[in-house]
Amino acid sequence: MPCVPYLIALAVLVIELTPAHFIYTGPFLTAVPALAAVTLGPRGTTAAAVLALAISVVTATHNGAWGTLQVYSNFLALALVSVAGFITSRAMQERRQKELDQVRRIAVAAQEVVLRPVPARLGPLRAGSLCLAAGTGARVGGDLYEAVQTRYGVRMIVGDVRGKGLSAVRAVAVALGAFREAVHYEDDLVEVMNRCAAALRREVAVPGAFGQEVLLEGFTTALIAQVPDEPVVQLVNRGHPPPLLLHRGRAAPLMPGLPSPPLGLEDLVTDLPEKPETYPFTPGDRLLLYTDGVIEARNRDGEFFALREAVEEMGVGPAPPEFLEQLHQALNRHTGDDLADDVAMILVDRFDCLPQSPPGESEAG
Template sequence: MQCVPFLIALAVLVLELTPAHFIYTGPFLTAVPALAAVTLGPGGTTAAAALALVISGVTATYNEAWGTLQVYSNFLALSLVSVAGFITSRAMQERRQRELDQVRRIAVAAQDVVLRPVPERLGPLRAASLSLAAGTGAQVGGDLYDAVQTRFGIRMIVGDVRGKGLSAVRAVAVALGAFREAVHYEEDLVEVMNRCSAALRREVAVPGAYGQDVLLEGFVTALITQVPDEPVVQLVNRGHPAPLLLHGGRAAPLTPSLPAPPLGLEDLVSGLPEKPESYSFVAGDRLLLYTDGVIEARNRTGEFFALPAAVEAIGGAAAPEQFLEEIHQALINHTGGELADDVAMILADRFGRAEHVL
């Protein structure tokens, strides 16, 4: 539809420069900016109007029609329609933007009801969280995160529902609801993940519960961690980007030894992890959990965001909130100010026993 005004202008030019120039094309040319106002924005309308005026001048010169009342009437009509088309297009653009902003605010409010900032202090951890919405579109994504203090240790989750919109938000609510319940009575961390998977399978099985944007992709990546009193962190990773551990100034991914499929794709493999994997997590270390919107952020040349380098550059001196804000600024600088996908992050600092007591 967007190319129709320009095709009409081209057709008029061809008619006027051929023996068929006896056909009166004025009304067709006047329709060019009018159609552009409906299908294009103010910029496209201006370009279409300018093209129509140029073609009108070229054809008048070619047909030696300057000085006739018809030519000046065509120019006047074309100018009036162009101005009216530009004003209409500008008004339509502003109205669509207001509607888009309103829908976006409602969608983000629905997401904020489900997600909540993590507490600043959780047992042996100092923590912070950050959630960023993509800069385009009215649909929110399916990023999820939470951190809960339990009798088994500090348990955290970060995940990403494939798809966008309110259907994804509903899936986020289901996964987080299952996590928040299971973490308090399931000692086995793998079983906590299985509870989340089972809840999602039950929800997706409800007829009409989810739109095709979720059903077509049909899975959720998730990472659940547990930080007990011992200087370790235990992980269960189901297809999610590996968290980064900042130790001694170096950021290293805690990659699972056996890759596991995302939630919802269990039937595609013969075996799943039976126990969590443990890694050293001592006082002074930082653990960063994040969604793929961070590492898949691209700059104008198509380069991915180098998260490990950014983490190492910030280091361990900044407070958790400041650390995440600096990551945020680095992302904005890398992408030129606009994220293509939603982002969620949790940062957890491990401090010593004496500070823990205080």
């Protein structure tokens, strides 16, 4: 326990300052930096060594022990143990950091296999994507996104699987696999969402497919958007934060008319959307799809990130990749480079209403 070195130091101080102390406690002080090296790291070891040294000086002065061999032997032992503890603690910290960095690289590589970058051009759209991992250890998040050009138009998905780790990554892979397959064959956008939900239900039904916490509490928020040839965007929202539409310098959330539960919680309601909701999406407009890690990012004062204001401030000037990078920098400034949750975003601009190129040509490019 981290407090043990300080408890030992306090016990030594109390015993030594007792008028009739019953034991010579000087050697016990060497345990203070030694234990701190194991539990508190290099800085904690240094602080514990300084504390032990200060207590040695105080007790030697109080007991009038200066000039005795015991005092100088105690100081020498304390110095040797402190130096050895600091070196050992530093080496342990560096080794743990290397191991953590390696695990993070493996986790990021695994996630990049599942999440591929969005093409810069999709029919009448310019597009960009961004995925940021939270700075909390090596946990792999459950954020997902994809954009595909089909014969029905450009179809996009953004979602967030509850939980972390490999079970969340597996759920992401299942949902994206169902989406990538269904978007090319299902003309009904609601049915595309239903295919994703069905795929997740099938996977959960397999014994040992997910962790126990996912089996009992798991759900996935998801938003599917479709941009056809017409100047509109169609949305199916299942418990996900509404996208932002930037139109003539003003950003507005596209709120669903009928709130629907996330995937995996369909049994809680009786009415689900039967058709997508349609909103104007004209040339010059900008649409931002994102996960809740963006709007729930907090600063040190506990204030949420003001996404609408940030989007309006940046406007439609920067291209989608540059826009998302600027948004990334704004998030870093707000949180002090300490994101508490993963972030995934897709940004698309509608710059014309010309017929889309064939799906095979766009996907090949």
